[in-house]
Amino acid sequence: MVLYNFISAQSLLMAAIALVFASSCTHPTQTQQIVDSNAISHADIAPIIDGDIDSVWNAVPWQVMDQQWIGTAYTAEDFNGRFKLLWNANNLFVLAEIVDDTLIDIHPNPLERYWDDDCLEIFLDPNGSGGNHQYNYNAFAYHIALDGNVADMGTDSLPLLLNSHLVMKKKTNGHTTNWEVALKLYDDKFDPKVVNTPITLQKGARIGFAIAYCDNDTSLTRECFVTSAPVEGPDKDQGWRDANVFTKYILK
Numbered sequence: 001m002v003l004y005n006f007i008s009a010q011s012l013l014m015a016a017i018a019l020v021f022a023s024s025c026t027h028p029t030q031t032q033q034i035v036d037s038n039a040i041s042h043a044d045i046a047p048i049i050d051g052d053i054d055s056v057w058n059a060v061p062w063q064v065m066d067q068q069w070i071g072t073a074y075t076a077e078d079f080n081g082r083f084k085l086l087w088n089a090n091n092l093f094v095l096a097e098i099v100d101d102t103l104i105d106i107h108p109n110p111l112e113r114y115w116d117d118d119c120l121e122i123f124l125d126p127n128g129s130g131g132n133h134q135y136n137y138n139a140f141a142y143h144i145a146l147d148g149n150v151a152d153m154g155t156d157s158l159p160l161l162l163n164s165h166l167v168m169k170k171k172t173n174g175h176t177t178n179w180e181v182a183l184k185l186y187d188d189k190f191d192p193k194v195v196n197t198p199i200t201l202q203k204g205a206r207i208g209f210a211i212a213y214c215d216n217d218t219s220l221t222r223e224c225f226v227t228s229a230p231v232e233g234p235d236k237d238q239g240w241r242d243a244n245v246f247t248k249y250i251l252k
Contacts, residue, residue, distance in 0.1 A: 039252040042203065043086040047093055051171030051178050057095055060084040063228060065096075065211060069236040071224035077101060077175075079215045079224060087251050089200050094181040094211065096120055101175050102217040103146060110149035111159040115214055116221045120144045120168075123229075125208030125243040126185040126199055134241035137190040139208060141240050144168055144181070153240075160192060201251060208246030210239055 047056045065081035068074075080099035087093065098120070105117045115121075125139035133139035135157050143151045148168055154160040166183045184198040185207070212227035231238055231245045238245045 038247055038249045040085045040087050040249050041252060043088045043093060046088055047086065047180065049167050049169050049180050049182050051169040051180050053095065053178060057084055060086060065213060065226050065228045067227045067230050069225045069227055069231065074224050079213065079226060081213050081226060083211050083228065087201050091182040092185060094122060094183065096179040096211060098177045098179065098213055099175050100177065100215060104216055105146045110145060110151055110161060114143045114145055114151045116216060117214065118146055118216055119214045120179050121212040121214060122181065122183065123210040123239045123246050124183065124185065125246050126187060128206035128208045128248050130208060130244040132241060133243050138188045139243035142166065154192065203251055205251045207249050208243050209249050210246045
């Protein structure tokens with residue numbers, strides 16, 4: 001009887017271990033669940049990039065831009081932002097709706113203090129690897145000006161225009177501006193001095209992404225910088241150099 005009880009207990013223990021092991025193999029971790037919940041839907045029909053909200057966008061949920069990285073407190077009337085995302089093999093599509101009571105561009109040179117004018121900023125890590133991207137092409141920080149110029153930092157620590165990376169159209173009605181963007185994705189071997197081949201996007205790929213708005217009403221410098229990505233700690237303005245703070249998305 002004692003031997004039988006020992007064998008039974010041992011069998012139950014082995015079964016419990018097997019159950020725990022199977023559970024750990026078939027269920028994602030909490031981190032994986034968080035990542036996988038940030039899914040970008042495939043666009044069977046590509047949106048027309050014209051600043052209007054096509055029916056293609058109707059089924060896509062809005063996401064908020066409510067994380068303040070820089071600046072003083074603001075009201076919803078001064079700034080309010082939200083966005084949607086889609087993808088196909090050739091492009092990442094971004095629709096941003098920005099409420100801003102004053103639009104200004106006081107730096108006519110597109111490579112001079114472009115971050116201090118009203119602009120939309122898209123942070124993009126094409127392979128979701130994270131890491132430093134301050135003066136390299138591990139990731140990109142596209143500053144899209146009101147006039148359509150697109151600036152980022154180059155490997156020589158100087159700003160350069162990357163207008164060919166995207167198509168942007170915007171339309172303003174009152175204080176609300178729709179920014180519609182089609183982005184090509186490039187890997188970390190991108191070289192602005194040669195012809196580069198964009199990445200072909202595929203289902204299951206993971207990217208790092210964040211979107212922000214530089215808001216300036218009356219100053220020589222931006223007054224507020226609001227984004228979609230939460231950053232821990234007091235120094236939140238990390239996106240221009242650290243792709244680890246971008247939100248990870250999966251293409252579904």
